[in-house]
Amino acid sequence: MMLNCLILGDIPNGFQNLKRFINDTSFTFLAQHCQSFDAAMPFLDTATIHLIFAGAPPPQPETLFTEEQTSMSVLVLSYPDNNPYPFYVCHEEVLFPHLTYEAFYNLVYRFYNIINMEGQQTIPPRTTDHFMIRCENHYEKIKYEDLRYLEVMDDHILLHTKDQKIATREKLDWIMAQLPLSEFMHVHRWYVVGFHHIDQLEEDHLYIGSIRIPVSRNIQPEIEKRYKKRW
Template identity: 35%
Template sequence: MVLNCIILGNDPEGFRELEYFLSAIPYVYLVGRYNTMEDARLWLDAQTIDVLIIGSYEDALPLPPGTPGVMPVMMVMYTDHPNGSFDFLPAALLQSPLTQTALNEVISKIYNTIEMEGIVRPAKYTAEYFILKTAHRHEKVFYKELQYVEVMDDHITLHLGDQKLVTMEKLDWIISQLPANAFMRVHRWFVIGFRHITHLDADHVMIGDAKISLTVAMRNELAKRYQLPF
């Protein structure tokens, strides 16, 4: 089981140590860092997030007096409602200065709560595929076969080995159907599947014969993430 995590706050420089410690926990995947809840809403609505860590954030939950320098850690709970809804369950307060040991204990507690105590995890990705609407029919898109998603001028193409599927669906919707720990948006026009990376260079990534350009920052972020377990 992989715990998908989001860091919420408007001071990304202050999160470097937290990100480093999270990367050392093999069963945690950092989906992203977002300034506002609205920015993180895509992943929350898609029912993919297990853990929310709140840093410097204007609308953060009120903290008890005398607790400066703390980061609330929340478990994200989902309902079975067809339109999707979620709530936050307080799990812990991370104290400054943060240590790897303290973070490990908090994340281990959350993991055990979800795994052992009957907390219902989102069942979004229990299937091996999602259903995509194309021009003529609905297609099953198997996660293990999806190499990359490419945004074209007036449509989106999903590359699955020798097969290509064309759809008019929005990219945000397609991203919301993909497991966050197995796919990543690396460019304005590309989302790639980690398992299909054949080469990672300083300024591009290869997915089979497809060469996709990367910025330095995106290359470093991709290098950090794609070795995680699927």
Template identity: 20%
Template sequence: MKYNCIIVDDEPHAIKILESYIRSLDQLKIVGTCSNAFRAINILNNEKVDLIFLDINMPKLLGTQLLKTLQYPPKVIFTTAHKDYAIEAFELDAIDYLLKPISFERFLKAVNKFCHTTTVEVAPANQGPGFLYFRAERKMVKVFLEDIFYIESYKDYIIIHKETDVVKVKLSISAVEKMLPQNLFLRIHRSFLVAIHRVTAYTKYDVEIGKIELPIGRSFSSVIQKLTDNTSIIANLDSP
């Protein structure tokens, strides 16, 4: 699987070094490079990006500040000549923090860490019912999409609620949201994703899945219209 990445750095020489490193790896594909945070936002709005190599000390907007503006940020590896931002970087769930000049060995270690923490693999669409593989408890666990009731965010984990059991995975809810079909799953709250066909009732304040009530977040009020628009999908999935 290839992961799309971008490089954000105000030093052309640093960009060239990272470009050469990335192009030597089969698992990464560069979809953009830029010299400031504002151009990075434009790329992120137009491309599917899995990983950012992000400089911190840039003019007008620091790399850490850029990351804080993103509602659903990709994974990030910080690249900087300064040690001072390390604590803040890891508070932002950075995969790694690379100090310039960056050796290929150190770069490769960071990329391997990214690959290991990207724990979801999606089955190809032509291979039967949709499912995901999650790394849970040191093994890959298959979860069929149709079995999911809702997904809950808990600290650094997600909890996948099914009819008879749950699966706990070290992954952000934003990351798993990108993996799920938008016509079948809906983000209703910063902490909850629901399977649309499992919704049994809803108001403008909450969603019911059987006896479970889940709140609709204030910034997710548009989900009511999406639930209404998906009524036909719900009916089709529940039909024999």
């Protein structure tokens, strides 16, 4: 099981290593860093985020010279079927700088055991092995395990599966919200790849079969870490 993490807001002083801690831990995955709650909602609505590390909101002009934030909250989410809202916060802890890797690991390992072993805080597993996507005047069934990569074109998106290419005019954000966050990654402006289908990872590109896919420079360090713990 992988704990999908989301950072919300600015990272306060003393927590600069948080992203590295998440990436260096074998059972945690940084799904996204969002500056606002509105930007985070597409990910929260997918029922796949386990932990939110809530930092500071972007500073306003009148608060630029006030005392800096010295703490950070970590929220554990739950997605019960009978809840009127998409999720609720079932646990919260406050973190103080300077956060060491040992303290971080002990914290997330404790949450991992709670989520994995005790049913009340477990995020429901996906009930299907596929999602449905609209293609012109019909819908196509896409199995997660068959989806190799997505290619963004001028006016549509191509989904490359093991056996076919499927064109859709759905937005990329919507498609990403249907995918398991720990198994797919937006590696380039025009490409999203499935980690289990990567055959070779190079400095600025990767291969899925014989297809060469570029990798953005700022994504390279993260994809290397994710690639190593894809199984």
